[in-house]
Amino acid sequence: MSPHTEALRDQACLIVHGPDQPGLVAAVTALIARNAGNIVTLDQYSDNPEGGAFFQRVVFHRPDLAAAIPEIEADLDKTLTPYGMQWALTDQSIPxxxxxxxxxxxxxxxxxxxxxxxxxxxxxxxxxxxxxxxxxxxxxxxxxxxxxxxxxxxxxxxxxxxxxxxxxxxxxxxxxxxxxxxxxxxxxxxxxxxxxxxxxxxxxxxxxxxxxxxxxxxxxxxxxxxxxxxxxxxxxxxxxxxxxxxxxxxxxxxxxxxxxxxxxxxxxxxxxxxxxxxxxxxxxxxxxxx
Amino acid sequence: MSPHTEALRDQACLIVHGPDQPGLVAAVTALIARNAGNIVTLDQYSDNPEGGAFFQRVVFHRPDLAAAIPEIEADLDKTLTPYGMQWALTDQSIPxxxxxxxxxxxxxxxxxxxxxxxxxxxxxxxxxxxxxxxxxxxxxxxxxxxxxxxxxxxxxxxxxxxxxxxxxxxxxxxxxxxxxxxxxxxxxxxxxxxxxxxxxxxxxxxxxxxxxxxxxxxxxxxxxxxxxxxxxxxxxxxxxxxxxxxxxxxxxxxxxxxxxxxxxxxxxxxxxxxxxxxxxxxxxxxxxxx
Amino acid sequence: MSPHTEALRDQACLIVHGPDQPGLVAAVTALIARNAGNIVTLDQYSDNPEGGAFFQRVVFHRPDLAAAIPEIEADLDKTLTPYGMQWALTDQSIPxxxxxxxxxxxxxxxxxxxxxxxxxxxxxxxxxxxxxxxxxxxxxxxxxxxxxxxxxxxxxxxxxxxxxxxxxxxxxxxxxxxxxxxxxxxxxxxxxxxxxxxxxxxxxxxxxxxxxxxxxxxxxxxxxxxxxxxxxxxxxxxxxxxxxxxxxxxxxxxxxxxxxxxxxxxxxxxxxxxxxxxxxxxxxxxxxxx
Amino acid sequence: MSPHTEALRDQACLIVHGPDQPGLVAAVTALIARNAGNIVTLDQYSDNPEGGAFFQRVVFHRPDLAAAIPEIEADLDKTLTPYGMQWALTDQSIPxxxxxxxxxxxxxxxxxxxxxxxxxxxxxxxxxxxxxxxxxxxxxxxxxxxxxxxxxxxxxxxxxxxxxxxxxxxxxxxxxxxxxxxxxxxxxxxxxxxxxxxxxxxxxxxxxxxxxxxxxxxxxxxxxxxxxxxxxxxxxxxxxxxxxxxxxxxxxxxxxxxxxxxxxxxxxxxxxxxxxxxxxxxxxxxxxxx
Incomplete structure (x- = not known):
């Protein structure tokens, strides 16, 4: 494991995009919090606050990430499907x-x-x-x-x-x-x-x-x-x-x-x-x- | 009211900073959601994920913002004081x-x-x-x-x-x-x-x-x-x-x-x-x- | 006369361009020297050393320039016509x-x-x-x-x-x-x-x-x-x-x-x-x- | 001989610097012309037209340069010594x-x-x-x-x-x-x-x-x-x-x-x-x- 990879251990990157709607950022960040994640960086953009598209990238640290990924993914599925959002979760220590x-x-x-x-x-x-x-x-x-x-x-x-x-x-x-x-x-x-x-x-x-x-x-x-x-x-x-x-x-x-x-x-x-x-x-x- | 100011009507800017700790972003975004705000942009930075300082700027849209500011401020006070955070809320339509x-x-x-x-x-x-x-x-x-x-x-x-x-x-x-x-x-x-x-x-x-x-x-x-x-x-x-x-x-x-x-x-x-x-x-x- | 113009008093700009050929720079600079000019800057470019086009800009200082322009122009005409060059001489103190x-x-x-x-x-x-x-x-x-x-x-x-x-x-x-x-x-x-x-x-x-x-x-x-x-x-x-x-x-x-x-x-x-x-x-x- | 060097064959670079004085550019370019050189680029700068320092770089093409260098150097010595100038001549095909x-x-x-x-x-x-x-x-x-x-x-x-x-x-x-x-x-x-x-x-x-x-x-x-x-x-x-x-x-x-x-x-x-x-x-x- 390179020093680079070591620094990214237990660090996840979550991409979310889809139709913008109130409460999305709160829903995502609450999800990360209840899954024991600590947000490192969060970027967010809407191309139009009225009915536009929403894009978010959150990097968070979560001890023992590898083991927790399935349950986080299940939570993402349950939480974001009602919003009609697409999402992708990656373990940043895996190049x-x-x-x-x-x-x-x-x-x-x-x-x-x-x-x-x-x-x-x-x-x-x-x-x-x-x-x-x-x-x-x-x-x-x-x-x-x-x-x-x-x-x-x-x-x-x-x-x-x-x-x-x-x-x-x-x-x-x-x-x-x-x-x-x-x-x-x-x-x-x-x-x-x-x-x-x-x-x-x-x-x-x-x-x-x-x-x-x-x-x-x-x-x-x-x-x-x-x-x-x-x-x-x-x-x-x-x-x-x-x-x-x-x-x-x-x-x-x-x-x-x-x-x-x-x-x-x-x-x-x-x-x-x-x-x-x-x-x-x-x-x-x-x-x-x- | 200039066109510039018009575009910023009902738009608030919240600055939060203080000691970094898990759940901060979730706490702030949940607060905005329960106060009927829709996040327009969110920037967040920690100078050290382990015990560093946390900085956040959130711009959110909230209908009838001017009237709601006192109650949002009260909520901020109640929510962020336990974390030991400093915060400032401004109405962006007021230059x-x-x-x-x-x-x-x-x-x-x-x-x-x-x-x-x-x-x-x-x-x-x-x-x-x-x-x-x-x-x-x-x-x-x-x-x-x-x-x-x-x-x-x-x-x-x-x-x-x-x-x-x-x-x-x-x-x-x-x-x-x-x-x-x-x-x-x-x-x-x-x-x-x-x-x-x-x-x-x-x-x-x-x-x-x-x-x-x-x-x-x-x-x-x-x-x-x-x-x-x-x-x-x-x-x-x-x-x-x-x-x-x-x-x-x-x-x-x-x-x-x-x-x-x-x-x-x-x-x-x-x-x-x-x-x-x-x-x-x-x-x-x-x-x-x- | 503005300070700007004052600084440019007695300063001429000569542009020469046409077919490149040996001896051109020497011919031009000798002409300036024999007309009592002192070169301030000289830029020169040939787009192809073999049969290309030649371009030159020379700024020179010449006491009592205004009075001398006709004779310099006559010399330019005599000197550069055999080379088939185009030229233009301007008094830089005239904006x-x-x-x-x-x-x-x-x-x-x-x-x-x-x-x-x-x-x-x-x-x-x-x-x-x-x-x-x-x-x-x-x-x-x-x-x-x-x-x-x-x-x-x-x-x-x-x-x-x-x-x-x-x-x-x-x-x-x-x-x-x-x-x-x-x-x-x-x-x-x-x-x-x-x-x-x-x-x-x-x-x-x-x-x-x-x-x-x-x-x-x-x-x-x-x-x-x-x-x-x-x-x-x-x-x-x-x-x-x-x-x-x-x-x-x-x-x-x-x-x-x-x-x-x-x-x-x-x-x-x-x-x-x-x-x-x-x-x-x-x-x-x-x-x-x- | 690399393609790079080939392009520089018979190309000389002459650096001249010393006290600025009228006629210098003409003297140098005339010298190059009488030594069968064709100027490729010429850059010239004086830090002060009144009694300042003069700097010049001339690149010229001269057939059979290698053989001619001693005689060009002798001419440079004879021509530029009265002006009190320093000079250096290099064959650009020699890296x-x-x-x-x-x-x-x-x-x-x-x-x-x-x-x-x-x-x-x-x-x-x-x-x-x-x-x-x-x-x-x-x-x-x-x-x-x-x-x-x-x-x-x-x-x-x-x-x-x-x-x-x-x-x-x-x-x-x-x-x-x-x-x-x-x-x-x-x-x-x-x-x-x-x-x-x-x-x-x-x-x-x-x-x-x-x-x-x-x-x-x-x-x-x-x-x-x-x-x-x-x-x-x-x-x-x-x-x-x-x-x-x-x-x-x-x-x-x-x-x-x-x-x-x-x-x-x-x-x-x-x-x-x-x-x-x-x-x-x-x-x-x-x-x-x-």
Whole structure:
């Protein structure tokens, strides 16, 4: 058990969302109190006090949490069903299992592995999958399994099937760390866990391929990167995090790309961390980030 | 009633702080629920889950709030006294009364008046007091009373007495908007309301006079500004907000000062807004900003 | 003569651009030396060392500049014509004449007037023109003439004709400070001076109307503003400056707009200052900003 | 020859500084022209047009540069000596040799190695020296020699002697990448090359040890990092680069340290790159960064 995990021992995270209504916060916090929990942090948001949607994230400490989870869940079910709320309870000492899909670029991939090694990402990384082999040695030097899945030509069916076989049952979410293959709708249907992407532009500017070239052509003064959940609409999924860096007329498209790499790895790392910490709630095409 | 105030009708803000202990959040939220309040936002923080201090800010909507305040206060008293907590309940539709003290510089003063006119600061401004007269016409064009209090020579006793006479009973907090007179301990003892200052450096760097000149001499690459509550220890009070701007070797001390003015007005405006919205809790020499 | 202008006495700014070729910088700097000029700053950029375009901005001090300008211009003509270069020489002690066009929003307009009054913008402001009257009193309190040009209904021909009549011969550039009327191609053909606009989004994201509403719908985590030269292609002109501010899920479209106003006024002010200081060179649909 | 180096083939960088006087830029650019150089970029700055100091950086392309350097140097000597100027000419295709000194922290060290491997730092790294062994494997996986120099106890004389022995004649500059040993004056006297440090605070705030703890105690809202040249006055050398990150009341001193690590590695990387590209000129206790 890492020091990180130790600090999260007996700590639970409860996410609640659904139609806003009076008394919800009281109902949830009373439930935690009667289950011997002590609230560490509580974030709450309603998108409209009159008939809007309600979102809450509560982290609480509860001695012997692991043993108590079934009874807390039963109480949640009994308490929140009348309100029509959705909820999810997680034991924060159990890190999420994250697969990383990559191609030749290593900056996002290595940043995730390195932050993980520093104990800053509450995840385990059961595998890195790439359609190239150039990062294999680096990945394995972090003690992480590396799988090469060849993906050449227009038909990705076979490659995606192999990837799904590796992922199935083994991961809680997937990160596309500059993975340069388009994910099929079929893949998304089957993968069954959230997929997080990093797009190398300040979306919705420069949707699609070659954003740094387009940014150079348009003469923008800032470039950006966007991390979002992957949906069937390419580059249109709910945005988790974005950031920008200043550029100027002296920089070529290649310079923008080099500078942008540092924005990409920072933005993706924050998005992954927040997702892993259950801070991100998807709501329609938006995210609530607590 | 301004549109701003209208939006805040029947909205209360409750601040609670004191020793952390299990069940506090549940006790407070249950209290709000049984007093017919619907929570709009809730922020909560403990500086140490084991025996630390607990801080909470809850904004809730309660029909006919004004009439209900006495009974809510009685309930708070009964409920929170056993926990040893401090609390404060405010009706958010009643703006705080803010006095501004200024000298010759107009950038912080005008920014506050202008944001107030746009309805972005939930305050009234019963008076601006200056030891100079150059801003009188500008201030009055905003429909705000302007008082000149002469303050020449080393003895500030008379000037401070006049200022206190103007302030007493008329204001809920005081803002020093680049007021270039040192406030005496005696003044602070008597004024009886919070005093917010803007210091023209990134504290604790360049404490004291002439920070832009010192910044130039040290060759820093960023300059900053700091807004803080005024205490008897000059430049040492609890920091509310800070920000910086990038500078370079080509800039003179005068250039730093001109650039810095834009940081100062932004930092002070944010600090004032947060204070006026009851977002800032002082705790020792720190602030909790929700 | 303001202190600002005094500091710029006898200071010239020379802009040179055209096809890059060896010896250009030497030719220009030798010319300045033999005309008794002492270089204060020199910026130079080639977009491609092999057959690209060359851009240079030189500020030099030359005693009795006003009298010497004709002979320096003759020398420039003789020296740079063989290279096929374009050039422009300006006396920096003569501020550019700037007209501001505005509508109901005052934040960009007042920011420009206020920076001008502080001596931070090297311009004179012979007029503010608005299709509304709400800012008249504020503008005139700065000692600036205010003209109201009514612009109702789909046909803007008459309004534009009146504006052109006011501008013709009286201004060196025009600033659209949140002027909410679409400028016709005909107007641009006739105005004969550069026109600078502030667009309330991070272009090319959210081109067109209601960018803050679109930003809210897309769920972006940063909003921005863009200042650009106006061309016949709406929102497509060369970008001078951009910046962003962080936003979050709690903010409504109205909140984004209020936050964005502070980005807009800062971005437009920088663009105006750089243009007024001859720091911006247009090249195709790009700008070089020295 | 790496692609990076290839792009810099036949490219020279000339630094000139000394007392400002008319005609200097013309003299330098004429010299470059008559030596068949084509100027790529030119930066120039005078800290005071009247009797101040003059600084210039010119990058120029000159076919067969390596062969021509002696004659260009002779010309520089002849041309600039009458002006009393100092100058330095470097062949940009020859990367500087950089030694890195580290302790247990790996974030600054790995960032430099990783940027170097990406071809973004124009340096070679002949050695990493550490007083700990934990980073040895990582360093060597980059193909870089790692030397462990034990440094225990109060007397650093022996350790410093060993380090000097390793460095002498082998490096052009030294980077202290969170090297947690105080460098003696004697070491600085003998090392004979510039030494760059990263300090984990926004200097001059929190000079000395444990800046993150001090930052937490003072309750600042931003933390920072500073890269500077090392002089005999600890934490007082000329600043090359600084940056900050926003923090809040919920963060512990350990959180500040973790967040600060990302500022440190970015600030140090920029400072190293600028130094390696001959963009930084020391002048008294300041730097000019072109």
């Amino acid at each position: 999420k299992r994250m697969a990383v899909l990559a191609s030749t670029s290593d900056h996002c991939l290595l940043e995730l592995l390195w932050r993980h090694r520093r104990g800053e990402l509450p995840v385990t990384i059961p595998m890195v999958i790439s359609n190239h082999t150039n990062t294999a040695e680096d990945v394995r030097s972090f003690g992480i399994p590396f799988f090469h899945v060849h993906s050449q030509g227009p038909d990705k069916t076979e490659a995606e099937a192999k990837i799904l076989e590796l992922l199935k049952g083994n991961v809680d979410f997937v990160v596309l760390a500059r993975y340069m293959q388009i994910i099929s709708e079929d893949f998304l249907d089957q993968v069954g866990v959230p997929v997080i992407n990093i797009h190398h532009s300040f979306l919705p500017a420069f949707i699609g391929a070659a954003p740094y070239r387009k940014a150079k052509e348009r003469g923008v003064k800032l470039i950006g990167a966007t991390s979002h959940y992957v949906t069937k609409d390419l580059d249109e999924g709910p945005i988790i995090e974005q950031d920008v860096a200043r550029v100027n007329h002296t920089m070529t498209a290649a310079d923008l790309q080099a500078r942008g790499a540092y924005v990409e790895r920072a933005v993706l790392s924050r998005a992954v961390q927040w997702h892993a910490e259950d801070r991100v709630i998807q709501h329609g095409n938006h995210t609530i980030v607590f | 705080k009364r803010m006095a501004v003290l200024a000298s010759t510089s107009d950038h912080c003063l005008l920014e506050l008046l202008w944001r107030h006119r746009r309805g972005e600061l939930p305050v009234t401004i019963p008076m601006v007091i200056s030891n100079h007269t150059n801003t009188a016409e500008d201030v009055r064009s905003f429909g705000i009373p302007f008082f000149h209090v002469h303050s020449q020579g080393p003895d500030k006793t008379e000037a401070e007495a006049k200022i206190l006479e103007l302030l007493k009973g008329n204001v809920d907090f005081v803002v020093l908007a680049r007021y270039m007179q040192i406030i005496s301990e005696d003044f602070l003892d008597q004024v009886g309301v919070p005093v917010i200052n803007i210091h023209h450096s990134f504290l604790p760097a360049f404490i004291g006079a002439a920070p832009y000149r010192k910044a130039k001499e040290r060759g820093v690459k960023l300059i900053g500004a700091t807004s803080h509550y005024v205490t008897k220890d000059l430049d040492e009070g609890p920091i509310i907000e800070q920000d910086v701007a990038r500078v370079n070797h080509t800039m003179t001390a005068a250039d730093l000062q001109a650039r810095g003015a834009y940081v100062e007005r932004a930092v002070l405006s944010r600090a004032v807004q947060w204070h006026a919205e009851d977002r800032v809790i002082q705790h020792g020499n720190h602030t909790i900003v929700f | 550019k004449r700037m007209a501001v066009l505005a509508s109901t929003s005052d934040h960009c307009l007042l920011e420009l007037l206020w920076r001008h009054r502080r001596g931070e913008l090297p311009v004179t402001i012979p007029m503010v023109i608005s299709n509304h009257t709400n800012t008249a009193e504020d503008v005139r309190s700065f000692g600036i003439p205010f003209f109201h040009v009514h612009s109702q209904g789909p046909d803007k021909t008459e309004a534009e004709a009146k504006i052109l009549e006011l501008l013709k011969g009286n201004v060196d550039f025009v600033v659209l400070a949140r002027y909410m009327q679409i400028i016709s191609e005909d107007f641009l053909d006739q105005v004969g001076v550069p026109v600078i606009n502030i667009h309330h989004s991070f272009l090319p994201a959210f081109i067109g109307a209601a960018p803050y509403r679109k930003a809210k719908e897309r769920g972006v985590k940063l909003i921005g503003a863009t200042s650009h030269y106006v061309t016949k292609d709406l929102d497509e002109g060369p970008i001078i400056e951009q910046d962003v501010a962080r936003v979050n899920h709690t903010m409504t479209a109205a909140d984004l707009q209020a936050r964005g106003a502070y980005v807009e006024r800062a971005v437009l002010s920088r663009a105006v200052q750089w243009h007024a200081e001859d720091r911006v060179i247009q090249h195709g649909n790009h700008t070089i900003v020295f | 500087k040799r950089m030694a890195v000194l580290a302790s247990t922290s790996d974030h600054c060290l790995l960032e430099l190695l990783w940027r170097h491997r990406r071809g973004e730092l124009p340096v070679t790294i002949p050695m990493v020296i550490s007083n700990h062994t934990n980073t040895a494997e990582d360093v060597r996986s980059f193909g870089i020699p790692f030397f462990h120099v034990h440094s225990q106890g109060p007397d650093k004389t022996e350790a410093e002697a060993k380090i000097l022995e390793l460095l002498k004649g082998n490096v052009d500059f030294v980077v202290l990448a969170r090297y947690m040993q105080i460098i003696s004056e004697d070491f600085l006297d003998q090392v004979g090359v510039p030494v760059i440090n990263i300090h984990h605070s926004f200097l001059p705030a929190f000079i000395g040890a444990a800046p993150y703890r001090k930052a937490k105690e003072r309750g600042v809202k931003l933390i920072g990092a500073t890269s500077h040249y090392v002089t005999k006055d600890l934490d007082e050398g000329p600043i090359i680069e600084q940056d900050v990150a926003r923090v809040n009341h919920t963060m512990t001193a350990a959180d500040l340290q973790a967040r600060g690590a990302y500022v440190e590695r970015a600030v140090l990387s920029r400072a190293v790159q600028w130094h390696a590209e001959d963009r930084v000129i020391q002048h008294g206790n300041h730097t000019i960064v072109f």
